[in-house]
Amino acid sequence: MRRTALVATVLLGAVAQAAVAAPNPLRNVYFGDLHLHTRNSFDAYIFNVRATPEDAYAYAKGGTIKHAMGFDLHLNSGPLDFLAVTDHAEYLGVLHAIDTPGTEYSKVPYAKELFGTERNTVLAAFSRFAESLESGKRRADLADMSATVSAWQETIRSAERNNNPGTFTSFVGYEFTSAPGIRNLHRNVIFASGKAPAMPFSALESQNPEDLWRWLDARRAEGIEALAIPHNSNGSDGTMFERTMWNGQPIDRAYAELRARNEPLVEITQVKGTSETMPLLSPNDEFAGFELMTSYIGVTKPITRFEGGYVRDALKRGLEIQNAVGVNPYKMGFVAGSDSHNAAGSFEENNYFSKVGVLDGAPVQRGSVPPPEYKSWAEFEAAGKTPPLSSTWGSAGLTGVWAEENTRESLFAAMRRKETFGTTGPRIRVRLFAGYGIKSVNLATDAGVRAAYAKGVPMGGDLLVKAKQKPELVVIAMRDLRSAPLQRIQIVKGWTDASGKSFEKIFDAVCSDGGKVDRATQRCPDNGASVDVKTCQFSQDKGDGQLQAAWTDPEFDPKQNAFYYARVLENPTCRWSTWDAIRAHVEPNPKLARTIQERAYTSPIWVVPANGR
Amino acid sequence: MAVDDRVPRKARRALKAFASRAAREPLVHFFAVALVLFAAYSVLHGPEHRPAGASITIPQGRVNQIAESFRLLAGRMPSRAELQALVNDFADEEIDYREAIAMGLDADDTIVRRRMRQKLEFLAEDADASEAPTDGELAAWLHQHAAEYRVPERIAFRQILASSDIRGARALTDATGLRDKLNAGANPEELGDASMLPAVVPLTTREGVTSLFGEAFARHVFEQNACEDWFGPVASPLGAHDVQIMSREPARDPVFAEVRDQLRSDWIEAQRMAKREEFQARLRRRYHVTVDWPEPYRK
Numbered sequence: 001m002r003r004t005a006l007v008a009t010v011l012l013g014a015v016a017q018a019a020v021a022a023p024n025p026l027r028n029v030y031f032g033d034l035h036l037h038t039r040n041s042f043d044a045y046i047f048n049v050r051a052t053p054e055d056a057y058a059y060a061k062g063g064t065i066k067h068a069m070g071f072d073l074h075l076n077s078g079p080l081d082f083l084a085v086t087d088h089a090e091y092l093g094v095l096h097a098i099d100t101p102g103t104e105y106s107k108v109p110y111a112k113e114l115f116g117t118e119r120n121t122v123l124a125a126f127s128r129f130a131e132s133l134e135s136g137k138r139r140a141d142l143a144d145m146s147a148t149v150s151a152w153q154e155t156i157r158s159a160e161r162n163n164n165p166g167t168f169t170s171f172v173g174y175e176f177t178s179a180p181g182i183r184n185l186h187r188n189v190i191f192a193s194g195k196a197p198a199m200p201f202s203a204l205e206s207q208n209p210e211d212l213w214r215w216l217d218a219r220r221a222e223g224i225e226a227l228a229i230p231h232n233s234n235g236s237d238g239t240m241f242e243r244t245m246w247n248g249q250p251i252d253r254a255y256a257e258l259r260a261r262n263e264p265l266v267e268i269t270q271v272k273g274t275s276e277t278m279p280l281l282s283p284n285d286e287f288a289g290f291e292l293m294t295s296y297i298g299v300t301k302p303i304t305r306f307e308g309g310y311v312r313d314a315l316k317r318g319l320e321i322q323n324a325v326g327v328n329p330y331k332m333g334f335v336a337g338s339d340s341h342n343a344a345g346s347f348e349e350n351n352y353f354s355k356v357g358v359l360d361g362a363p364v365q366r367g368s369v370p371p372p373e374y375k376s377w378a379e380f381e382a383a384g385k386t387p388p389l390s391s392t393w394g395s396a397g398l399t400g401v402w403a404e405e406n407t408r409e410s411l412f413a414a415m416r417r418k419e420t421f422g423t424t425g426p427r428i429r430v431r432l433f434a435g436y437g438i439k440s441v442n443l444a445t446d447a448g449v450r451a452a453y454a455k456g457v458p459m460g461g462d463l464l465v466k467a468k469q470k471p472e473l474v475v476i477a478m479r480d481l482r483s484a485p486l487q488r489i490q491i492v493k494g495w496t497d498a499s500g501k502s503f504e505k506i507f508d509a510v511c512s513d514g515g516k517v518d519r520a521t522q523r524c525p526d527n528g529a530s531v532d533v534k535t536c537q538f539s540q541d542k543g544d545g546q547l548q549a550a551w552t553d554p555e556f557d558p559k560q561n562a563f564y565y566a567r568v569l570e571n572p573t574c575r576w577s578t579w580d581a582i583r584a585h586v587e588p589n590p591k592l593a594r595t596i597q598e599r600a601y602t603s604p605i606w607v608v609p610a611n612g613r
Numbered sequence: 614m615a616v617d618d619r620v621p622r623k624a625r626r627a628l629k630a631f632a633s634r635a636a637r638e639p640l641v642h643f644f645a646v647a648l649v650l651f652a653a654y655s656v657l658h659g660p661e662h663r664p665a666g667a668s669i670t671i672p673q674g675r676v677n678q679i680a681e682s683f684r685l686l687a688g689r690m691p692s693r694a695e696l697q698a699l700v701n702d703f704a705d706e707e708i709d710y711r712e713a714i715a716m717g718l719d720a721d722d723t724i725v726r727r728r729m730r731q732k733l734e735f736l737a738e739d740a741d742a743s744e745a746p747t748d749g750e751l752a753a754w755l756h757q758h759a760a761e762y763r764v765p766e767r768i769a770f771r772q773i774l775a776s777s778d779i780r781g782a783r784a785l786t787d788a789t790g791l792r793d794k795l796n797a798g799a800n801p802e803e804l805g806d807a808s809m810l811p812a813v814v815p816l817t818t819r820e821g822v823t824s825l826f827g828e829a830f831a832r833h834v835f836e837q838n839a840c841e842d843w844f845g846p847v848a849s850p851l852g853a854h855d856v857q858i859m860s861r862e863p864a865r866d867p868v869f870a871e872v873r874d875q876l877r878s879d880w881i882e883a884q885r886m887a888k889r890e891e892f893q894a895r896l897r898r899r900y901h902v903t904v905d906w907p908e909p910y911r912k
Contacts, residue, residue, distance in 0.1 A: 077824075100731075101724045112724070429809055444807035476809060478808065478809040481849065481850045481851075485850075546808055
C-alpha cells in the first residue's frame with residue numbers, strides 16, 4: 001500500500017515539476033480540501049485510522065491509500081490541487097501515544113479499555129475525551145504535551161515536504177475544537193506559510209473563539225499569518241453566529257472587527273451536512289432541504305435553535321449588526337470541505353466511504369443497507385430500529401479558489417479576498433462578478449474576464465452603489481464532466497430595509513435547455529431531468545454543460561445594504577446511499593433521499609450604499 | 614540478592630522518575646536498542662544462559678552500562694548510592710519480569726506482542742540504515758526504477774468547441790464544417806462557441822487533459838498521429854471539438870538533478886522497507902506456520 005502511494009507521489013511530483021505554468025493574471029480555478037483529519041486526531045485513531053499526514057497528501061495527489069477497514073481509497077475524479085491537514089489540536093497525537101507501550105501516556109489506567117475489543121468498553125473509555133472537550137478542561141492525567149508537540153511537528157514537516165509550488169499546495173493547519181455543552185463552535189485554522197507557531201491554540205486553552213482570534217492577532221503581529229474558518233454551524237444550536245458576544249453583551253464594533261479580521265470565510269457544506277440554510281429558515285427556498293443534519297454533533301440530541309446556526313441567516317444578521325454598530329462581523333466568503341477522519345475525503349457519491357474509519361466504513365454501519373439479521377427495511381423498522389446518524393451525512397464538499405497560480409501565496413491571498421466557492425463534491429466551476437457596464441461581457445472569453453475584473457468586483461468583493469446606476473451581475477458555470485449537467489444558476493439575495501430588518505429572496509438567473517425564467521415566480525421551468533434509481537443512470541439529453549447569464553436585480557433599492565451570491569444546481573443524481581444499496585442488491589433505505597441535486601455556492605458580493613453605513 | 618536500603622525510599626522514587634525521563638532520550642534509546650539487539654541475538658542464536666532459581670547475577674558490564682546511561686544524562690558519574698538505587702531498580706525489574714514470564718503474562722497480551730514486534734522492526738530498520746546515499750547509489754536507483762520516474766508525454770494544443778448546449782445534435786456536423794474552414798485558413802478565435810475551457814492548452818499531461826476535457830477526449834488527442842492540420846470532431850461531454858496540436862513532448866527519462874531530492878527521500882524509505890521485509894522473511898524462515906482454519910473459512 002505505502003509503495004503504491006509512494007510511487008504515485010513520485011510520478012505526480014515529476015509530472016508536476018515539468019509542467020509548472022506561468023501565473024495567469026485572469027486567474028485559474030483550483031480545487032481542494034481545507035478540512036481533513038488523520039490518525040493524529042483522537043477521534044480518528046480510536047476508530048482504527050492509522051493513516052498519517054503523509055498518507056493524506058499521497059491520496060490528495062492521486063495515490064492510493066488504505067481505509068481503516070482494509071480497502072483501497074483512490075480519487076476517481078483526479079488529484080486535488082491543494083490540501084490542508086487539520087487534525088484536532090486537543091489531544092493531538094495523544095491516542096497514538098497512549099497506544100504505544102512504554103510511553104508515560106500508555107500508563108493511564110483506561111489505556112487497555114481504549115484499545116480493547118469490546119465496543120462498549122472502548123466507547124465508555126473514549127467518552128472521557130468527549131467530556132473533556134465539552135467542558136474545555138484538559139485531563140490532568142494527560143497534561144504532558146510531548147506527544148502533541150511531536151504530532152504538531154509532524155503536521156508541519158509533512159506539509160512542508162508535500163508543498164510543490166506551481167502544482168500542489170499544502171497548508172499547515174489544525175482544528176480548534178470548541179464545543180461548550182456539545183454546541184459546535186469548531187474552527188479550522190489555516191496558516192499562510194510554513195511559518196507556524198510552536199503550538200496550536202486549542203479549546204483546552206479556551207473555548208471562547210474570541211480568545212482564538214486574539215491569539216491569531218498576536219501571531220500576526222509576530223509575522224505568522226493565519227485565518228480561522230468556522231464549520232458545522234448546523235450543529236451549534238444557534239450559537240455559531242450569535243447576536244451577542246461570549247459575555248452575553250450585544251456585539252460591539254470591536255468584536256465585529258476582531259471577528260471579520262480573523263474569519264473571512266465559512267465552511268458552507270461538508271460530510272456532516274450543509275449549513276447554507278434549511279426549510280424552517282428559508283420557507284420559500286424549495287432547494288433548502290439539502291443534506292441536513294439537525295442533531296448535535298455525534299449525538300442524537302436534536303437542535304432546537306436554527307437561527308444563528310446557518311450561513312445565509314448569518315449573512316443577513318451581519319447586515320443588521322452592521323446597521324447597528326457600523327461593521328459587519330459576518331462578512332464571510334464560502335469554502336467547503338470533507339472533514340473526513342480517514343485521511344481521505346469521499347467527494348464522489350459513487351465512491352463513498354463516509355467519515356470515521358471502522359465506525360461507518362461499511363454500508364450496514366451507515367444505514368444504507370439493512371443489517372443481515374433483517375430481510376428488508378420494513379422488518380428493520382418493525383423491530384423498532386432506526387438508522388444511525390451517519391445515514392444523514394452527505395458526501396464531502398470541495399473548495400474552489402480563483403488564483404493566479406497554485407502556490408500558498410496566491411491561494412491564501414484569494415482566500416483573504418474571498419474569491420472562493422464551495423461545492424457539494426463535484427468540480428463545478430463558477431465565476432461571479434458585479435459592476436457597472438459589464439452586462440455584455442462574455443465570461444467564457446479572456447477578454448470578457450479581463451473586462452469584468454477591470455469594471456467590476458469578483459465574488460467576495462464589495463461594490464459601491466453609484467447614483468442612478470443599477471449594479472449588473474454576470475455569472476458563468478461549467479459542469480463537472482464526471483458528474484451531471486447543470487440545471488440552473490440562481491442568485492440568492494439578502495438585504496435590510498429601512499427599519500433594519502433583514503430579508504432574503506431567490507431569483508433564477510438562467511435555466512438549462514433554453515428554458516425561460518418565469519417573471520412572476522422567478523423560477524425556471526422543470527427541465528424534466530430524471531434518474532433511474534435502479535441503475536443510477538441519469539438523463540443524457542437534459543441540462544447544460546455551461547450556463548451563463550447577465551442579471552440585474554428587478555427589486556434593486558440603492559438605499560439598502562445587500563448581498564448577492566450564486567447557487568448553481570446540477571440535474572439530479574443518485575445519493576451515495578442509493579449506490580450502496582444497488583451494489584448490495586437491496587432496496588434503498590426509504591428514510592433517505594434516493595437522489596440529490598449537487599450544487600456550488602459562490603462567495604457573496606456585498607452591495608454597499610453610497611452613504612456607506 | 615540483598616536489597617540495599619541505604620538510599621531512602623523518596624530518593625529511589627526520584628531516581629526512578631529520572632530513569633523514566635531518560636527513557637525518552639534518544640541516546641538512551643540507542644542503548645535500549647542495543648540491549649534489545651543483544652536479546653534478539655540470543656533469541657536467534659540459542660537460549661541465553663540464564664541461571665535457574667532465585668539467583669540473579671548482574672554482571673559488571675551491565676552495572677557499567679547503567680552508570681554510563683546516568684552519565685550521559687546527568688553529565689557526571691553517579692555516586693555509589695545513586696548507582697546502587699539504579700541497580701536495585703534494574704534488579705527489581707528483572708525479578709518482576711521473570712515472575713511475569715513465569716505467570717505467562719506475556720502470552721496473548723496484544724500490547725506486549727505489538728511492542729515486541731515494533732522493537733524488532735526498529736532493530737531491522739536501524740541496524741545499518743544509512744541516511745546518506747551517495748549520488749552513485751541514487752543514480753543506480755534511478756536506473757533500476759526508470760519506469761517509475763519517467764516524465765509522461767505532454768501535448769500543447771488549440772481547440773474550438775461546437776457546443777451541444779447551443780447546437781444540440783448538429784454539434785458534430787457543425788464541428789466538421791468548422792474544421793474544414795480552419796484548415797482553409799480561418800481564424801480560430803472567430804469560430805466556435807466560447808467556454809470556460811481554455812482555447813489554448815500549454816504542454817499538459819494526459820491526466821491534466823483528462824481532468825479538463827474528459828477521458829474520451831484525452832484518449833483521442835493523445836492517440837492522434839502527428840499532423841499540423843486541425844482535426845476533429847473530438848467529442849467531449851460539452852459537445853464536439855476541433856483540435857490542432859501545437860507541440861508534443863514525448864515521454865522521457867528525467868535528468869538526475871530534476872529528481873535528486875525525490876530519489877533521496879524514496880531511497881531512504883525503500884531501504885527501511887526492504888530491511889524490515891528482509892528481517893521478517895528471515896524470521897519467517899525459522900518457523901513453519903500452519904493454520905487450523907475454522908469451518909466457514911476453509912476452502
